[in-house]
Amino acid sequence: MKVKVVSRILEANDRIALENRKIFDRAGVFVINLMSGPGAGKTSLLERTIAQKAGLRVGVIEGDIAGSDDAERVDRLGVPVVQINTGGACHLDSNMISEVLDDLPLDDLDIVFIENVGNLVCPAEFKVGEDMKAMVLSITEGHDKPLKYPLMFQESAALVLNKTDLAPYVDANVDKIRKDAISLNPQIRIFEVSCKTGEGIPEWIAWLKEKAGKG
Amino acid sequence: MKVKVVSRILEANDRIALENRKIFDRAGVFVINLMSGPGAGKTSLLERTIAQKAGLRVGVIEGDIAGSDDAERVDRLGVPVVQINTGGACHLDSNMISEVLDDLPLDDLDIVFIENVGNLVCPAEFKVGEDMKAMVLSITEGHDKPLKYPLMFQESAALVLNKTDLAPYVDANVDKIRKDAISLNPQIRIFEVSCKTGEGIPEWIAWLKEKAGKG
Numbered sequence: 200m201k202v203k204v205v206s207r208i209l210e211a212n213d214r215i216a217l218e219n220r221k222i223f224d225r226a227g228v229f230v231i232n233l234m235s236g237p238g239a240g241k242t243s244l245l246e247r248t249i250a251q252k253a254g255l256r257v258g259v260i261e262g263d264i265a266g267s268d269d270a271e272r273v274d275r276l277g278v279p280v281v282q283i284n285t286g287g288a289c290h291l292d293s294n295m296i297s298e299v300l301d302d303l304p305l306d307d308l309d310i311v312f313i314e315n316v317g318n319l320v321c322p323a324e325f326k327v328g329e330d331m332k333a334m335v336l337s338i339t340e341g342h343d344k345p346l347k348y349p350l351m352f353q354e355s356a357a358l359v360l361n362k363t364d365l366a367p368y369v370d371a372n373v374d375k376i377r378k379d380a381i382s383l384n385p386q387i388r389i390f391e392v393s394c395k396t397g398e399g400i401p402e403w404i405a406w407l408k409e410k411a412g413k414g
Numbered sequence: 415m416k417v418k419v420v421s422r423i424l425e426a427n428d429r430i431a432l433e434n435r436k437i438f439d440r441a442g443v444f445v446i447n448l449m450s451g452p453g454a455g456k457t458s459l460l461e462r463t464i465a466q467k468a469g470l471r472v473g474v475i476e477g478d479i480a481g482s483d484d485a486e487r488v489d490r491l492g493v494p495v496v497q498i499n500t501g502g503a504c505h506l507d508s509n510m511i512s513e514v515l516d517d518l519p520l521d522d523l524d525i526v527f528i529e530n531v532g533n534l535v536c537p538a539e540f541k542v543g544e545d546m547k548a549m550v551l552s553i554t555e556g557h558d559k560p561l562k563y564p565l566m567f568q569e570s571a572a573l574v575l576n577k578t579d580l581a582p583y584v585d586a587n588v589d590k591i592r593k594d595a596i597s598l599n600p601q602i603r604i605f606e607v608s609c610k611t612g613e614g615i616p617e618w619i620a621w622l623k624e625k626a627g628k629g
Contacts, residue, residue: 237451237534238555266561289535319452320504339554340453346481368583
């Protein structure tokens with residue numbers, strides 16, 4: 200009975216996600232569902248990406264349980280942004296995205312980032328209309344994360360390993376993270392970056408442009 | 415309709431949580447539901463706590479989506495431990511705990527730690543039969559976390575701020591974390607610790623013993 204309810208919710212979600220996807224496609228926008236645990240650096244990655252976007256017209260949808268800190272950070276960079284507060288929900292779903300589509304000038308954008316709620320689990324289960332999922336993992340979170348949270352690594356086209364500037368001060372084994380992520384998802388593209396120093400950001404941007412067909 | 419289903423699930427959960435609580439009480443065990451986002455250091459805190467437990471008889475229930483890394487880490491320290499794998503579920507619930515109660519020698523224990531799934535959102539919504547909730551936040555996660563994930567801070571009797579050894583290398587404003595956590599929960603007890611160096615652990619242990627009535 201419980202399973203039935205859940206599967207019906209997921210079916211309804213996927214149907215709306217498909218509608219969102221059609222709207223994005225019609226506008227010629229490439230959409231990335233950006234996921235991570237709390238504090239891994241999704242917003243910092245967006246800030247770096249927007250600062251170096253080099254010709255890409257970027258828009259952002261911010262998802263948080265509460266507050267608008269992240270939308271304010273993005274807004275300061277002068278790109279269109281809309282904040283969703285989920286109340287208690289631990290992930291964005293396609294209906295939430297559907298409700299804010301009119302708040303972005305889609306026809307004038309090349310890429311829309313949907314910054315999901317900080318959570319390594321449920322966001323990976325819900326399509327929202329994206330072309331692609333990508334995830335951020337801070338190396339401070341430890342090298343056991345791929346095998347403990349496999350679905351997000353399986354669903355993501357890219358894994359951005361952030362905070363490499365802290366590598367000398369933490370025990371994280373980046374090689375193990377790489378190995379385990381690839382074992383879960385042989386196609387995953389891995390970037391090592393520091394949003395603090397800017398290291399690795401150009402490779403990420405080049406890949407984004409290629410994916411969005413603007414490379 | 416959706417709300418109805420959720421409230422019925424929560425009611426059923428709370429009923430089983432109460433049963434678990436009675437079983438813990440009868441055995442004279444104090445139970446802490448330990449929560450955090452991924453990689454904040456819950457298991458490291460347990461390792462430090464067990465190493466310095468000073469007369470407390472500790473047992474552990476480990477909750478993870480997949481894998482048994484954490485249970486193996488705790489097992490090496492020679493205390494009773496049982497691992498729950500939730501499959502896809504992003505939090506422990508009271509029924510999962512109910513199913514493993516027979517696997518711990520409750521009558522021979524003073525404290526049981528229930529290490530929840532790494533997630534700053536949903537674990538705070540589900541009682542599992544604990545006397546008290548406590549949370550860990552790594553200072554590397556940033557100072558915006560209390561206002562973005564308010565419920566967990568409101569539900570927790572203690573906030574353990576971990577990885578203070580990394581303070582010189584990150585921009586986190588610990589005073590802001592403290593101020594915002596207290597604004598959400600004036601009774602919250604805050605500890606600053608480094609599970610790497612052991613700094614701050616004695617204060618945490620002293621408080622635990624007091625709470626468990628063994629001080």
